[in-house]
Amino acid sequence: MNRGAHCGDVDGYDLGVDRMRQTRWSRWLAGCAGATTLGGAVALATVGGVAAYHAAYTVDTAAIMVAGASTRVLTDPAGKTLYYVATDTPARSTCTGTCATIWPPLLSDSAPATEDPLPGKLALTKTANGSQVSYNGHLLYTYSGDSGPHQANGQGVAGKWRVARVDLKPAAMGISGAPGAPTQNKDDYGRGGY
Numbered sequence: 022m023n024r025g026a027h028c029g030d031v032d033g034y035d036l037g038v039d040r041m042r043q044t045r046w047s048r049w050l051a052g053c054a055g056a057t058t059l060g061g062a063v064a065l066a067t068v069g070g071v072a073a074y075h076a077a078y079t080v081d082t083a084a085i086m087v088a089g090a091s092t093r094v095l096t097d098p099a100g101k102t103l104y105y106v107a108t109d110t111p112a113r114s115t116c117t118g119t120c121a122t123i124w125p126p127l128l129s130d131s132a133p134a135t136e137d138p139l140p141g142k143l144a145l146t147k148t149a150n151g152s153q154v155s156y157n158g159h160l161l162y163t164y165s166g167d168s169g170p171h172q173a174n175g176q177g178v179a180g181k182w183r184v185a186r187v188d189l190k191p192a193a194m195g196i197s198g199a200p201g202a203p204t205q206n207k208d209d210y211g212r213g214g215y
C-alpha cells in the first residue's frame with residue numbers, strides 16, 4: 022500500500038494467518054508510521070541509540086566470523102550481531118545511560134520471537150532500559166561499533182562483552198548487591214573498542 026492509503030483501516034485484517042500476511046502487515050504499518058521493515062519486523066523507534074521493535078521476528082541468527090572461527094550468533098532483524106555483558110544479572114542491566122548509547126539494548130513491545138527454533142529461551146525482562154529482550158537469561162544488546170550486519174567488533178571489549186551465540190548457556194541467577202554480584206566501573210563501556 023502507499024503511505025497514507027487506508028492508514029488506520031485494519032478492520033478484518035487477521036495478523037495470525039500466515040507469514041506472507043504478517044510481512045504485508047509489516048510493510049503496511051511501516052508505510053503508515055514512516056518506519057522501515059527489517060527482515061519481517063518493523064522498526065518503530067530509535068531513541069537515544071536504543072532500537073525498539075514491534076516484531077514478527079525480534080531475533081534472527083547468522084553464521085559470522087568471531088575470532089577467526091565461523092560462529093552461529095543471534096542478530097537483530099537488521100542483521101546486527103547481538104551481545105551480552107558479563108556484569109548483568111538476568112533481572113538487572115548494568116548498561117544504562119551513556120553505556121546504552123554505545124551498547125543499545127534490544128527492546129521489544131511484544132513477546133520476542135524468531136523464525137527458526139532456538140535451543141534456548143527468548144524472554145522480555147523489565148530493566149531500566151525498558152522491556153529488554155533476553156536469551157537464556159542474558160540481556161541482549163547491539164554495539165554502536167558495528168557499522169553493519171554480521172560484524173563482531175564488540176567481541177571481548179573491556180573483557181566483558183561477548184557475542185550472543187545460539188548455544189549460549191543459561192545465565193547464573195545472581196542477586197544484585199550480594200557478595201560477588203557483578204559491578205561495573207563508571208567509564209568501562211568499551212569506548213576504546215571502536
